[in-house]
Amino acid sequence: xxxxxxxxxxxxxxxxxxxxxxxxxxxxxxxxxxxxxxxxxxxxxxxxxxxxxxxxxxxxxxxxxxxxxxxxxxxxxxxxxxxxxxxxxxxxxxxxxxxxxxxxxxxxxxxxxxxxxxxxxxxxxxxxxxxxxxxxxxxxxxxxxxxxxxxxxxxxxxxxxxxxxxxxxxxxxxxxxxxxxxxxxxxxxxxxxxxxxxxxxxxxxxxxxxxxxxxxxxxxxxxxxxxxxxxxxxxxxxxxxxxxxxxxxxxxxxxxxxxxxxxxxxxxxxxxxxxxxxxxxxxxxxxxxxxxxxxxxxxxxxxxxxxxxxxxxxxxxxxxxxxxxxxxxxxxxxxxxxxxxxxxxxxxxxxxxxxxxxxxxxxxxxxxxxxxxxxxxxxxxxxxxxxxxxxxxxxxxxxxxxxxxxxxxxxxxxxxxxxxxxxxxxxxxxxxxxxxxxxxxxxxxxxxxxxxxxxxxxxxxxxxxxxxxxxxxxxxxxxxxxxxxxxxxx
Ligand code: PNW
Numbered sequence: 001x002x003x004x005x006x007x008x009x010x011x012x013x014x015x016x017x018x019x020x021x022x023x024x025x026x027x028x029x030x031x032x033x034x035x036x037x038x039x040x041x042x043x044x045x046x047x048x049x050x051x052x053x054x055x056x057x058x059x060x061x062x063x064x065x066x067x068x069x070x071x072x073x074x075x076x077x078x079x080x081x082x083x084x085x086x087x088x089x090x091x092x093x094x095x096x097x098x099x100x101x102x103x104x105x106x107x108x109x110x111x112x113x114x115x116x117x118x119x120x121x122x123x124x125x126x127x128x129x130x131x132x133x134x135x136x137x138x139x140x141x142x143x144x145x146x147x148x149x150x151x152x153x154x155x156x157x158x159x160x161x162x163x164x165x166x167x168x169x170x171x172x173x174x175x176x177x178x179x180x181x182x183x184x185x186x187x188x189x190x191x192x193x194x195x196x197x198x199x200x201x202x203x204x205x206x207x208x209x210x211x212x213x214x215x216x217x218x219x220x221x222x223x224x225x226x227x228x229x230x231x232x233x234x235x236x237x238x239x240x241x242x243x244x245x246x247x248x249x250x251x252x253x254x255x256x257x258x259x260x261x262x263x264x265x266x267x268x269x270x271x272x273x274x275x276x277x278x279x280x281x282x283x284x285x286x287x288x289x290x291x292x293x294x295x296x297x298x299x300x301x302x303x304x305x306x307x308x309x310x311x312x313x314x315x316x317x318x319x320x321x322x323x324x325x326x327x328x329x330x331x332x333x334x335x336x337x338x339x340x341x342x343x344x345x346x347x348x349x350x351x352x353x354x355x356x357x358x359x360x361x362x363x364x365x366x367x368x369x370x371x372x373x374x375x376x377x378x379x380x381x382x383x384x385x386x387x388x389x390x391x392x393x394x395x396x397x398x399x400x401x402x403x404x405x406x407x408x409x410x411x412x413x414x415x416x417x418x419x420x421x422x423x424x425x426x427x428x429x430x431x432x433x434x435x436x437x438x439x440x441x442x443x444x445x446x447x448x449x450x451x452x453x454x455x456x457x458x459x460x461x462x463x464x465x466x467x468x469x470x471x472x473x474x475x476x477x478x479x480x481x482x483x484x485x486x487x488x489x490x
Contacts, residue, residue, distance in 0.1 A: 003414050018433065019081035019433060022084050023128070025443065036089055041128060088131055112163070150213045169223070177200040196278075229300070246269060275336065300437070308338055359412050360416070363376075383408040383409075388400065389466060402470050
């Protein structure tokens, strides 16, 4: 607790990348403009009962129209890098064939404005907005979708390859498989439970095929993936509990990192076969495609997971955000495990435990499981809090004093840097950067606008942007680093 900007700036290596991240569907709005086609998320959020308060992303942060203003916010923040995602349905409305030039033009302008300001672009190809025609053809349950994403990767390489410094193929395939195809609380809303496993396989295959497409287009940028990692801890001792810890760890972590980093799916206790035998359609050729060498490995960390055996509805903090309507909880499927609370930790507004020491655990587990790990970027980390706008007594300007977010970010960044420093438990990891989720409050998926993760407050009525205290705090760190680098250069 209580990392000052000075103490943090002193801890951060000079060549370390500090960035902020966003995703197209969460910020852009303009969902029916300039030739953008609908995505599975548009359809899902139009159906009643899926999103808190019935919120929709039709306008979101109106970033599509306010992009230059938002780039100025990034510039004034002083971050080294900006991670954003391409809207697949804005660029290729049908998910195949015909390209929408207006979509290309938008990202052309974004990239140019970033580079003019010395901000390094990290571009995510797929952050959950599947073009609706592909979703209607089965989405990620259909192997075909993997080949369509690879085509999209080739198209993106041709249009933007000269200017993107780092490419992320897919953001958190875990969350898409689990929330979208197993629990049905994200698009496309299938509650298929373990029958969702082929969706996971097809996404990792899509990752590998996209890497091939980017490599064969000879893009100069570095290539990687973003997985989310949550250390899994047993709520109590006992065989059943250990087995369920193993199951959840496979479903949430290993299933997605093993094929990418080791070229195989995890061995597991044969007692878990009833749950995992749905993973079919896996060939040695697939595994070779999925495990091509990467230039970096991205992972997101938010919180650890505490597992108890059971068959009750999944009411824990992990999958079902607080504030989700009761009927969704009732509809939630029975699972052989459940995610339990952590009484010893404070929680974010989402109910997620605040446990920076588990980011060190995550890095240590990664280091032990994957000795040949390429350089690592933490591609997301952040927290939602009940931010309140007040008028500053002196300046009369609106202001958000989010000390809790400053503490969250400072403690997590320090935990990651200390764990990977020489002598730290994850010292073998070459940690290259940390991206704050997120630049500004936005459409937080099933939670709509009810959860604010931003460094910048967004008034969704007026679209006014109000930098929070956490924005000023990060700005102070980046300016201390800039001053220090120039003195080194002298
Ligand atoms: C990530 N979980 O999603 C996504 O990459 C972002 O788009 C999202 O806004 C952000 O984190 C905050 O939610 C997650 O339950 C969704 O473990 C769910 C979980 C973690 C991350």
